[in-house]
Amino acid sequence: MPLTINFELTDKDLEHFSRAMGKARDMAEGKSNQEVVQGAIELLETAQKSNPPQFVKDRLLMLDTLIAMIRDEGWALSEDDAQHVRSALTYFSVPGDAIPDHVPVLGFLDDAIMIELCARELRHEIDAYADFIEYRQGEAERRGLKPEAVGRADWLDSRREELQERMRRRRGGREAGSGFGTGYGSSSGYGAPSTSYTGGWRPGLFKFG
Numbered sequence: 001m002p003l004t005i006n007f008e009l010t011d012k013d014l015e016h017f018s019r020a021m022g023k024a025r026d027m028a029e030g031k032s033n034q035e036v037v038q039g040a041i042e043l044l045e046t047a048q049k050s051n052p053p054q055f056v057k058d059r060l061l062m063l064d065t066l067i068a069m070i071r072d073e074g075w076a077l078s079e080d081d082a083q084h085v086r087s088a089l090t091y092f093s094v095p096g097d098a099i100p101d102h103v104p105v106l107g108f109l110d111d112a113i114m115i116e117l118c119a120r121e122l123r124h125e126i127d128a129y130a131d132f133i134e135y136r137q138g139e140a141e142r143r144g145l146k147p148e149a150v151g152r153a154d155w156l157d158s159r160r161e162e163l164q165e166r167m168r169r170r171r172g173g174r175e176a177g178s179g180f181g182t183g184y185g186s187s188s189g190y191g192a193p194s195t196s197y198t199g200g201w202r203p204g205l206f207k208f209g
Helices: 011-027 033-049 054-071 079-093 109-121 123-142 154-174
Strands: none
Touching: 011 079, 011 109, 033 054, 033 079, 054 079, 054 109, 054 123, 079 109, 079 123, 079 154, 109 123, 123 154
16 A cells, blocks of 8 residues: 655755755866766666665655766756856765665655755756657657757757757846745645657667666
């Protein structure tokens, strides 16, 4: 019989995760961008082997989205835009979880919460990328192509530029705030991620059914 548990993160709780992110960034100083992304990939692969609860699986899908955004040749983020995503991935590239990952059921709970907070901070980036995935999938099928073989096709340029400009514009308005949870209300509101994140091909690693 399944059990549903809802909980709320207070401002003090959010400050804890904000400090943890700051500490992780200090520890990751000197790491290459590739090392940061690889650390997130290793967490994702380890978590998939542990058969975590659905709450964690949903957040791992978000982490997979962030990794795919960096790896996607067609999305082709600029260095500045990619840095916003890598900055969020930094937490997952250093040791020091509040809950050791080997603890059954709860081992990835703190990682899942941090993924959720990072995804909310990067919601405009994720929304733009989800729209790009959907557009590429539809256009590739219309042209009789496989989306994974499209790469940086010329016919993607205008849509990609439009979506990334939208992303930057919305992000610019967001950055006036600071800290996790800004503008999200008092409830953590952990819902399942949008199905649009997996509505088309992307260079992801996610293998949960």
